[in-house]
């Protein structure tokens with residue numbers, strides 16, 4: 073055994089063949105006391121055993137006692153913003169945050185980097201920028217925009233160079249070089265995605281006229297600075313009807329994904345659903361009718377409600393917006409019943425100046441919530457009142473995301489899979505205060521000041537102990553994941 077830790081080591085442990093044990097290991101069969109054997113980055117055996125390995129074993133052992141060993145989280149919706157907007161986040165800080173939060177796979181969104189990832193060339197720039205900076209593995213979504221939507225050759229190139237799928241917006245994205253697409257442009261791209269068996273992810277909001285008696289969109293900039301501070305003003309500016317309209321158009325588009333149709337086998341995934349009313353009903357019905365459709369929501373829609381967002385607190389601003397408490401309860405119900413397939417962070421940070429915290433201007437502040445490092449404790453903490461279990465956490469954060477992104481090497485604790493693991497203590501709580509080490513580039517987050525339960529102890533990425541109790545491995549050995 074190598075005894076001294078390499079200065080430039082990928083792991084905080086000096087060996088690659090070892091055992092880890094705990095009384096609570098989450099395997100596909102359920103929660104059990106077990107020994108997980110890891111060798112050269114893979115899980116090579118999983119043995120149920122009610123006592124830790126004895127000291128006579130040849131292999132080094134980490135005994136985690138009663139802590140939970142789960143598959144590492146897979147977050148399919150992260151804006152790392154590099155290259156081009158490193159001052160917003162970046163590969164180093166973003167993936168260190170992921171590691172500290174037990175997230176072992178991140179899939180990066182095609183915006184808000186510059187350039188946006190809408191071509192083979194811009195994907196290559198991503199890969200170049202990511203090289204040597206990744207604390208965990210990172211895959212990449214390509215962007216579907218008007219410029220490439222009807223250009224089969226361009227989409228072919230983007231997908232054949234390894235994008236795991238494509239992402240589109242049905243409303244303005246907030247970034248000028250990532251324009252929105254129409255339902256007909258989306259339909260034009262589906263046959264190409266079908267050919268590769270990769271999903272289309274869609275930001276599902278379509279701008280609609282606002283209710284009579286409310287200011288219309290173009291009037292929002294003219295509101296008084298006091299009115300712009302009210303969360304209710306922002307909420308009224310993006311009603312449920314926007315989500316419903318988009319979902320309806322996507323459900324219609326999904327008709328061409330069924331057997332015998334032009335985009336047979338294509339799959340549409342609706343990102344960050346907020347409306348648990350009509351939009352969810354449409355999704356439920358379409359799924360029931362056999363549509364190739366799935367949907368995610370995010371911890372912030374499950375943790376917070378419009379009622380409790382103080383005026384001026386733009387750290388809560390995101391799109392679609394966080395809605396009322398009753399809607400939040402319906403989201404939890406849909407998640408527990410399996411109508412919502414999984415969770416993602418939609419980590420979309422920006423420099424604090426762009427959140428306009430001083431003015432508290434909800435209309436002009438950047439829309440995007442920073443939360444990557446906290447998604448596991450947030451999910452766990454706010455799920456307790458809704459019957460959450462560890463099995464559900466793994467389903468929403470590992471098993472189902474692995475399926476959508478076709479990450480067949482990841483997502484569960486099984487022999488042959490990558491040794492991507494999070495070890496955490498669900499019973500320990502902490503306060504997200506200034507003493508708490510957040511590795512995000514910027515510390516602004518709606519979870520600030522909140523008490524969360526569920527503390528990450530260790531994170532393994534392909535067998536490397538990349539994070540342990542506040543410390544990261546010195547060398548960043550995460551890989552870029554490209555679709556073959």
Ligand SMILES: NC(=O)N[C@H]1NC(=O)NC1=O
Pocket residue numbers: 151183184245246247275389390391392418420439440441
């Ligand atoms: N461009 C971007 O990151 N937008 C994200 N932010 C947000 O709150 N919703 C989004 O889609």
Ligand SMILES: [Zn+2]
Pocket residue numbers: 275343344391
């Ligand atoms: Zn979005």
Ligand SMILES: [Zn+2]
Pocket residue numbers: 149151181418420
């Ligand atoms: Zn997003």
